Amino acid sequence: MDDNRKDSDDENAYEYEQSTLEKAINILLCRGDLAKEKFEAKPVTFLQLFRFASRNDKFLVAFAILLAFLCGIGQPMMNIIGGRMANVLIIYDKYVGNNEFWNAAYENVIIFAGVGVALGVVSYVQVLL
Template identity: 30%
Template sequence: RSVTIWEKIIAVLLCKGDLSDEELDAEPCSTVELFRFATTPQKALFTMGIISAAITGLLMPLNQILSGNVANAYLTHPNETAGDSAALAIVTHIVYLYAAGTAVQLLLNFVQQHLLLTVTNSVVDTLRREYVSAVPRLDSQSLDSTSPGKQSTELNDNNDKIRDGLGEKFALVVNSSGIFILSLVTAFAYNWKVSLVLLPLGPLGAVVTGLSGKFSARTIKQHMETSARGASLIEESVMNVKTVAPCNGQDEMVK
């Protein structure tokens, strides 16, 4: 399959190797193509959920900034007397900001989860209906090359992956990107020298994440293949129980 330049760059950054040599059972589907099964209001709701995830990510570094300001308020007023409430006033103001930010983050997280899960469940339900309606249109050769049990297992596994990707992972990427960008900008604004030293930790974390995803993807693929074979064997045994039992093949089928 043809690999775009953007995919090659991401593959190099995440240590995924050459994508053109990767063996795939089917042509990958982009996120945009998945939304052809979504209506216009659902697309708008999904966009609102992603925006909520981005805002939540941008607000996360502010908590660390406020915590640092609390420590700075006490450090700049070390010899405060009982009648001097300058540090207390500063800390109280910061606490109010912290409480307001926490309430906003809680609200945005609720909106994000509700909107994304609602849209994702609708898209997955539409995909399931389209898949089931397309099965009778397959030719006899395609139907003979697989089994209903394997098709059902693959459908459920792929739907779970789509639900997990659109409902959680997509928002997690946006949220983490917002945290990283604002943290980077804030760090350079406070002390660019220290930030420059710690800057390589960002790409290093991306490399580690890419390597872990590469190893986990191999395990997930093996799990799906084993699960599909098991489902096919169970279906064959149940449907042909009259043949299996007279031939004393129960133990073999169980193994």
């Protein structure tokens, strides 16, 4: 055997580098050692991750992303509704002697409960997917 001849595996060996964006993200996340690292295999793109997925799998992933988006919107909504309820409780002078206080409080409580139930259902369905 000739020692000067390269193995067939070595002929195809090539080191792939990360893109500039990936390097910047690694540096921002204090992973500078990963920014300098080279790969033996070519990394796949995001869309290539789903090349073997069925149409049903792609639908479920898209639906789960939509539900995650709705859960993300629900959390700030709870803060806004809680702030509205705090305003009703703090500014009680204009509600003295009439039922406006109770009506405003009930309205906020019903909205608060509705958003809470909706968030619970959406979160539960998201976990099931």
